[in-house]
Amino acid sequence: MFNPSSDDVRRFFCETFRKQRANELLTPLEAMASDWIRHHPEYHDVLADVEQALTRDYSGGNVSNPFLHLSMHLSIxxxxxxxxxxxxxxAATALTLKLDDAHAAQHAIMECLGEMIWNAQRNGTQPDGAAYIEAVRRLL
Structure with a gap:
């Protein structure tokens, strides 16, 4: 099982952004990440500076963590x-059709995914995939 460190994830997104801007060949995973990076120009400054990306602390909760956000897009x-x-x-297809916006649907699904992960961590249990799907279906 692939288990990248936080620094590995940050380097991956920064390198993908660098390759995207340089019009270099992307791996299939980088191509997927590149699509989501394009949807989030608010993260471009952070992604352009790998040293800043490696040292920035997002644990305060006041600022969105671009690496977590982009990783969740890839997970979904x-x-x-x-x-x-x-x-x-x-469920994702139906939500995308309902919202007529794949990006907005992903953000709504992301909230459900985050809730499932938070509940599993809080309760010390395995993630509940059925509850996750039900939460997404309730959005319909």
Whole structure:
């Protein structure tokens, strides 16, 4: 199982942004990340400075963590592509159609994903995929 460190994740997104701006060839995962980076120009300054990215602390809660946000976009993309947990693809497709905006749908799904992870951490349990899917379906 791939288990990147926080620095690995930050370097990945910074390098993807650098390659995107230089019109260099991207790996398939970088291409997915690049699409989400384009949707978030508010993160470009942070992504342009790898040294700042590696040292910035987002634990205060006042500022959105761009690396967590972009990672969640990639996680949701992966979940949809393999339909795991079962039903996420159909729920995400229906929500995208309802909102007529894939990005807005991802942000809504992201809230449900974050809640599932928070509940699992708080309760010391495994993430509840069924509750996650149900939360997304309630958005419909």
């Amino acid at each position: 993309d992966e979940q949809i592509s393999i339909d795991q947990p079962p039903g996420i693809r159909a």
